[in-house]
Amino acid sequence: MAAGNPWSAIWPEISLGCLALLLLVLETVLPRAAHGRIPLVSIAGQLGILVALAFNFDAPQRAAFNGLLMLSPHGQLMRAFFLISSILVSVLARHSLSWQRVPRVEFHHVVLVVAAAMMLLVESRNFVMLFVALETVTVGLYILVSYYRSNPKTLEAGLKYLVMGALSSALLLFGIVLLYGVSGSPGLAGRTGEAMQYAGLAGFLEANPNNFLAAAGIVLVLSGVAFKIGAFPFQIWIPDVYQGAPTPVTALLAVASKAAGFGVLLILVTEVFAPYAWLVGPVLTIMAAATILFGNLAALKQNNVKRLIGLSGVSHAGFILLAVVSAAREPMAIGAVYFYLYAYLIASFAVFGVMTVLAGPDDTEQELGDYAGLARESPFLAGVLACGLGSLAGIPPFAGFVAKLFVFVAAFKAGHFGLIAVAVAGVVISIYYYFGWIRMAYFDDEAAVSPKTAERARAGAGLTLGVALAALTLGSVVLGFYQGPLWSWVFGR
């Protein structure tokens, strides 16, 4: 069959893999003095792939590798999403790693591999493929989370992520096995030997919409995915791991890993588990409400900004879940999910960028108090931070507002009025901590600026990161005023 496999269909993933290997080769070949330039090679290479992807964006929908993968417009959108994320993570890492005494090149290598695996994850239409891609992502993240290994908090985070990640993989696998097993049982209508294939399983579920074992399998699979997106009650690992992980890795977890989870969830909910809407609907509805409330309430009292952004990320996961729930009844909600993910990416990386600059060497101890007087020391960083947080809070003229509006409209059309009420409460609560952060940077001008903040703010972001931050801020505003191009991509013309 090898001759029939369209390797060219997965050229972005293959190029990322080759780029990752190239980095390792360069490290052994080049003299030590030139090693500092290898991350730039990584960034330039990824930008090249992104440009090539943009030129080949309008790929037709088609199955590849005997249905293991499905190439689709939304798949292209997520490929671009993961590429942009990994580029930004590399840019942040260049700044963050310069403070640490750890190997540099391997970090960039692993980021590339994780990005490629995430692409495969959301393209896969087969549970084996899904699991392999997921494990590649997770193993890469195990390494990255505990990368600053001299810091005990980082090691603790690595261990927690390992244990929790293994648990979630186990749940997912158990769910897959249950589904596979039950769909092969001889007594049942529509039994199939192709249950690893989404399409095969979907056919079986259609024929048996009330099977108890299948329902148990579905709940377990959903639980496994819920771990990845940090939805209640599987959000427990988030604050500790986000605080302990290096800031660029926190960004990767918060944005790309979460988006990958939602990509998978959206496909499962709309394409595979549709006959079990009686089960999936209520489960996700309760999950969304609890996630929004928990994330916002827990974020209220945080003083460590990494924990704060992690818990606020939990509430964002709740908002996206609201759109996913609505997707069962309202097709427009699918577009709303992707739009929200992009708006979240742009705003989050702006905030993570400022955090990276101000963190310096003490990566795990970033307190709200460190931001006092930032506006006086560096109006640029304070402005980027304010725009990023404003977008996360969902305030016009930033992209975050339009994203929330689409989610509300979708939820309204799908008739989830109770969830809208919860979401409104969430928005109002979130204003308190987002503005508390902005207030710290802008208002408390009499408070003493801590010397380390002043020093790092004056040192600035450097050229690459500075350009990236300016571009993100601009993107947030432009997308707030003019949503056309992105919307036509996410929604399909």
Next chain:
Amino acid sequence: MSAPAFDPLLISVAAPLAVALAIALGLPKRWAVKLAYAGFAVPALMALGVWWQFGSAAKETHGYAFLSRYSTGLDQFGIGLKLGLNGISLPLFVLAGLVGFAAGLYAIQSKAERMKTYLLLLLAMHAGLMGTFASVDVFFFYFFHEMALIPTFIMVGIWGGRDRTYAAMMMTIYLTLGATLSLVGLIAIYAKSGASSFDLMVLRDTLASRPLGEVTQEHIFGLLLFGFGILVSLWPFHSWAPLGYGAAPSSAAMLHAGVLKKFGLYGLLQIALPLLPLGAAHWSHTLAVVAAVGNVLAIGLVTMAQRDLKQMVGYSSVMHMGYAFLGIAAGSVLGAGGVVMLMVAHGLSVALLFLLSTSIYHRTRTFDMEKMGGLAQHAPVLAGLFVAATFASAGLPGFANFWGELPIFVALWNFSHVLTVTALTGTVISAIYGLRAAARVFFGPQSTAFAQVAAANPPSDIGWGEKLPALVLIATLLFVGIWPKSFSAAINRALTNTPAAMVASR
């Protein structure tokens, strides 16, 4: 109808925004101030020009003039930047232009710290205000409102007075709650109407032929009433207003109390009443009682008890909003017309009062009225302006406020005699606190505290930098007071032309 070559509405939004952008990109301070004059003056000139031409401008559907539409790529959802003015939005657009101009002039002469950032935020707020009242698209109506709201919070937080951090957070949370509730209400109209458009004209057409069910209307109107009500300081959700205005820097308070706060009333008049007539009828009694007893009577008495001049002006604005709610509750063309007139008049007079109280503060170094007295000897012109502003605010004939309150009372009489008497008591209250404030600040013997301040640096009368914005405001108040038809003709036409549903339900 797409885009005319010369679009005064777009220019009045874009001009302040462009200046703000130029300042953000690092314009030197000398140039920033000069350009800021242009950024504040252009919208005012455009507003006056538009007002002058409104009578003769070609009327298209629903009595809108100066229509234009720019695509933002969301046509599929019926969202687009559609600008235009009808008889209800025209007076508010002019109000925004003039108050913005006055607040801008006052800010430029104020010597605030970090002047560039201050002007940047004020210009962004001004652009938002012009856009709010020029938008025919409900999405952008809300969008521009938020764009004006956020700078307010930041200005209170950075340049505010006493308790500024607390006041800024309180305002932020209250107003976000109000805005979010009204957003959900607006989305509800969008989703339930089946029009799949945020265009107000399309929504009106659709709902005129296929009105929503009674229960749906009641629910959505309730959402909008609470959402917009919080934004307009409807009792008992008013407590952010005196606190916030007390702390806000004067230009921000002028723009927010004078113009931005009218957003909620404008939303109720322009969107909620015509689209949800049955919902309005359901809520009108509750609204009338709350507004008359809560806003007018209770807050009126609270206002009388204030010693702090700025807090008093803040509470008085909460009280006057009660009249506006009563006019809406009365539910007739006369009452609604009175509300529009009152919005304009109150916007001008409250902005003037905030401006003058800051000028007083610069001379007495305190807002505490017990520590003032006899300022008229030092600053006779300031005293004259303040007394005139108090007369206007109390609704004396000759000022625009009179033409706002009179029709509301007449309309209210047909609605409920008892509430009319309650509301009339309010005018007595507002005359009492206004005149007593003027007497305490300007006349009578100097308090010992003020005597010390006056001895240390003798207060001067107000200079042109403060006088000019004040004169702009007071001249408009008198102009509208003497020739109310300059606005009322357009208002009348707009209100009587709304789909028959609104009037028929009465």
